[in-house]
Amino acid sequence: MRSVVAGLTVWGLSVLLYAASDGSGLVQACSADYQSFCQDVKPGGGRVVACLRKHLAELTNSCRDTLRDIGPITGDTPRQSLPAPVSAAPGSVLRDVSYGADPAQKLDVYIPDHPDHAAIMFMAHGGGWEFGDKGAQNVVEPKASYWRARQVIFISANYRMLPQAAPVDQAADLARAIAYVQAHAQAWGGDPARVVLMGHSAGAHLVSLITVDEGIARSAGVQPWLGTVALDSAAMDVPALMQSRHLPLYDRAFGKDPAGWAAVSPYQQLKARPVPMLLICSTERATSCDSAERMAAKIAQLGGKVTIKPLARSHMQINAEVGADNEETTTIDTFLHTLGVG
Structure with missing residues (x-):
């Protein structure tokens, strides 16, 4: 898998991340993080997103922000749902x-x-x-x-x-x-x-x-x-x-x-x-x-x-x-x- 990902075109990597994130915008924000932490994760079913979340503290700021846009991360609460x-x-x-x-x-x-x-x-x-x-x-x-x-x-x-x-x-x-x-x-x-x-x-x-x-x-x-x-x-x-x-x-x-x-x-x-x-x-x-x-x-x-x-x-x-x-x-x-x- 690592050798395959290393040889992917930008378009190919985009397809993988798009499938993993339902078009959430992770393509631009998390491509480097994906290659660093989740190359061996099979795309689909939200598996790549779940993998990235496990490495939250190690991600780039842009990737973390995009993940938060997709849905709540542990510790995040939308303002409208505050008690x-x-x-x-x-x-x-x-x-x-x-x-x-x-x-x-x-x-x-x-x-x-x-x-x-x-x-x-x-x-x-x-x-x-x-x-x-x-x-x-x-x-x-x-x-x-x-x-x-x-x-x-x-x-x-x-x-x-x-x-x-x-x-x-x-x-x-x-x-x-x-x-x-x-x-x-x-x-x-x-x-x-x-x-x-x-x-x-x-x-x-x-x-x-x-x-x-x-x-x-x-x-x-x-x-x-x-x-x-x-x-x-x-x-x-x-x-x-x-x-x-x-x-x-x-x-x-x-x-x-x-x-x-x-x-x-x-x-x-x-x-x-x-x-x-x-x-x-x-x-x-x-x-x-x-x-x-x-x-x-x-x-x-x-x-x-x-x-x-x-x-x-x-x-x-x-x-x-x-x-x-x-x-x-x-x-x-x-x-x-x-x-x-x-």
Whole structure:
């Protein structure tokens, strides 16, 4: 089969993909991916499409986007099928609001006392892509209290974890959650256009990936947002991370096959100017600030607005103490003011 495919004309390969996809447009978008991963799959019955989906994290962006156009990929939900909004009174907290069918796809909404077209801080927790919770003390407080006092809605979201969902699917979950928040923000007194993404550690990697990979946000129905705050991620450049000495948790998250690393790497997926970003990194970690500096340099080269802030704070402090009277909170506030929040 490999020798036959290698000798196919462009027209012949088109016939194969057309038969496999019912004319979905995979011909132009996925021909290279087909030859890389699915040459031995017999066309027909959707078998080639199924094969490509199994290699989602390794596909080119154009092929992934086309697959999403054909039908939902794990973690994708069309905007019109999002769960119905849950209304709440000012000053209340909505817990375990479902933004998807999976039990992990829930978020908490912390509404200020006087929301009026309020800005929204959307928080993604860390935990090495395999644990963590939206309600953990170091995720919520003092963040929620701090921003609610400033009449900003605070959202804390859960998402599926390893081994159930790979990082690319986790990013899709969070994009779905963002779309839900934007679709229903007005029910809470919020402004769907005034959303700021924030994540810590693995969560910082995921919100950064959503920020630079337009296909993830577009597939979930996410509308433009104001900016993104990444709290101490060492995984901005996944290939560089994996090719250097690293913790085993990164092997569990990204695997040992280099072919798939670029697809989940914010640095590699950064190809156009993103929304403004704030990258806070701990100088107490070996690779965090190096990773942030490389990311910031590429954003700047693309004409984007980026602020990098190295802090002599531990990885956990940079998360747990946001909202307290300290340098990281001041840095975030300054960034938010540039976005018109605060």
